[in-house]
Amino acid sequence: MHDLRIRPATEADLTTLVRLRDDAARWMLTRGITGQWRPGELDEDHFRRVMAGGEVWLAEADGHVTGAWELWWEDEAAWGPQPPVAGYVHRLMVDRSIAAPGTGRLLLGAAERRVAAGGRTRVRLDCLAGNAPLNAYYQEAGYRVVGHKEGKPQPGGAPKSFTLLEKELRQAEEGRD
DSSP states (O other), X not given: OOOOEEEEOOGGGHHHHHHHHHHHHHHHHHTTOOSSOOTTSSOHHHHHHHHHHSEEEEEEXXXXXXXXXXXXXXXXXXXXXXXXXXXXXXXXXXXXXXOOTTHHXXXXXXXXXXXXXXXXXXXXXXXXXXXXXXXXXXXXXXXXXXEEEEEEEEXXXXXXXXXXXXXXXXXXXXXXX
């Protein structure tokens, strides 16, 4: 099921995005990953706001949504004021009930290509500092730790501490869509 179709999310996808996010939160909790996401934490209005000021992307395979992510063009809450050299990936989500192994990496690659197509040379993300498996996942995908952000405000919850990760995009990636 690696024949993914990537498309921008629309208003009609809001319920699906909330379901993906809540399912991912439940998956983490069943594996003892606490403090990252909670079911019910984000609603349709959250994704609507992101679509108004950034981008939300969906991945589909065989007619089913298999994952999604948010792409922001700035993230002052985590990174402070920055020159326009990066895209910021947030809420990378995979529907583990139907997605093939490796889907998360494919989504991350699609996000990186979108950032490059937007003329940026870096992809940045933040990861809950205490989530060692997820921090390792991003490092294995070529991201390097470049800092930490203590007390970052969270939608619907208390501030948390994050690891800041960055990946420099190769020139070859810039020409792909």
